[in-house]
Amino acid sequence: MTTIASAPPRFSRRQRMTMLVLLAAAFVFAADYSILNVALPEVGAGVGLGLTGLPWIVSAYTLPAAGFMLLFGRMADLFGRRRLFLSGIVLLAGASLLGGFAVNPEMLLAARALQGTATAMAVPAALSLITTSFTEGGMRERALGLNGAILSGGFTAGALIGGTLVSLLSWRAAFFINIPIAAAILVVTPLLIKESRIPERVKLDVPGAVAMTGGLLAVVYAILEKSIIWGAVGAALLIAFWMIEVRSPAPLVPVRFLKQPNVKWGNYAGLVIFSMETGMIFLMTLYLQNVLDFSPVATGLTFGVPGLAAIAAGPIAGRILGRYNSRTVLTLGLALQGLLILPLAFLSTNRLALLVLIPALFIGFFVHVTCIVSYTVVGTSGLPNEEQGLATGLASMTQQVALTIGAPIMVSIAATQSVELTGLQLALGVNVAVTLASSALIWVGLRTRGGDSQTTVTEAPAAKETGQPMAASLD
Known part of the structure; x- marks a missing residue:
């Protein structure tokens, strides 16, 4: 048949x-x-x-x-x-x-x-x-x-x-x-x-909200200003937030939520994906303008043309995830993101380097967007609808923090070398090493007890039978 x-x-x-x-x-x-x-x-x-x-x-x-x-x-x-x-x-x-x-x-x-x-x-x-x-x-x-x-x-x-x-x-x-x-x-x-459906008798966890928000603001400010003192203040507030959530009868962010492998490893993946890619783009901007002596307009075009691949990647990534499990797509995509940065660590002062740079950026931007979609799917899967705002808020926060820390970290590594090109090459090498090592860690971290690599999904019976959203926001 x-x-x-x-x-x-x-x-x-x-x-x-x-x-x-x-x-x-x-x-x-x-x-x-x-x-x-x-x-x-x-x-x-x-x-x-x-x-x-x-x-x-x-x-x-x-x-x-x-x-x-x-x-x-x-x-x-x-x-x-x-x-x-x-x-x-x-x-x-x-x-x-x-x-x-x-x-x-x-x-x-x-x-x-x-x-x-x-x-x-x-x-x-x-x-x-x-x-x-x-x-x-x-x-x-x-x-x-x-x-x-x-x-x-x-x-x-x-x-x-x-x-x-x-x-x-x-x-x-x-x-x-x-x-x-x-x-x-x-x-x-x-x-x-x-x-959306609003839970009855909602009570905001005010102490947890103050500690968490204050801690995040202090940490991000410390990164922007390179301040150890504000970093310590932020760390102390986040520790206090964890202690509050453990003891709170109605926590703002349940500890069990943060301990879930898909939430934990999905957001770690997002942190690496955005910080390493942002750091690479900043390093390549320095390379194009300071080493190859490109104008800002030429630099923008060098990134803009390959950037078209990123726009096309999103719908294709959704179809890839529909065919293969998210753990495989995420870890393989992250590994490819790192491998496509590797040849950039060997660029020279010759403008023929563009023959390597532009194709690497073109393919790399496509892979990068696939990674973004994959980590969002992983970080929001297997969760009830009443925690989707929390999951998407965490994923969005991870993205913003990663965008903030990527360039400063890479520039700090590059600044350890007296010759600018050598420093850029060293920072790119570290970028590749961190990305590849993280891919391996995430692969292991997302492995389920039974050896199944597919993210576990919990659906209401009605949703399984009808294919409708569990708590749809549409008519």
Whole structure:
């Protein structure tokens, strides 16, 4: 008897519209991260911010984005995902308006901090709306694949859009462009997405929330400022947070949640994926401009053309994950990310090195996005819907922290050598070693007792029988 393979599941019209709204928001927040990076001198001059203060235009955004992600992710579970998502969009519009009219450094940095806070509110809420709207398996993996493609496209487009707006109009346009998009999202979202189910008698674990948020903010600040004192303060607060959660009857982040292999190893993978790739890109920027003497425009094109592969990778990654288990895709992808950086450690001062660099970046960016989708799937799988905001908040926080620490770590390693090219080669070699070793650790860490490498998925009986989301956010 011949068995006919069933067609892959397809999104309904309403699901496609919902994904369009959530992906539009993801694109805006991804672009917001990088949109001002290419225009820092113009922005600083526009508000009277000196050269030494320019890094704070980025840091003012990064600090709250990383520090508040986990808190707001959990609040989305407890008080409503759609509510947190829309609140973040409203805050983004207000912050962008403030930034566009900024006349001094205080207004500008306040706007960037509010944009970072809006990111922390909306991003995990939007991601949890995706994971709870589609059951684990092919549908969710396709959705997360599209999300990964949009994130990569947003980061790339942010730099291009920022440069174009500054050249044609003004740096203020980089803020104002968010407002009409935010307004459209605010109008359409209530028509398509229902509020998530809210647990009865919700009580926020205030001591845990204060200790966790304070600890994360202190740690990220310590990384940005290279401060041992703030690092110690952050570590002490995070230890206090753990002790509070162990004893709390209603913990903000249950300890059993953090101990789950898919959560623990999935987020460790995310930390390595983003920090090592971000560090590599920064090192290659130094290589292109300081060693090969490229202009900023030529450097941007060198990264931009291979970046097209990253945009195409997301949907393909979702299909790959539908065919092979996430443990295999994640660890193999991470190993490939490291191996594709390896030839970059042997680049010379000859511009013929581009014949190696550009193909390596092209394939490497494709693999990198596959890794991003894989770690998101691993870190959010096998969990009940009421913990999806927590899971996506943790995954988003991991990404923000990794983006913050990648470049400083690699630059610190490179600075140990007196010759710049030698230092870049050493740092890239360390990058490869850390990535490959982490791939092996994650492979072992995700291994189940029975030897099954597939992530365990717990579904409600009705969801198994009907294929509908366990607590769908759609009509």
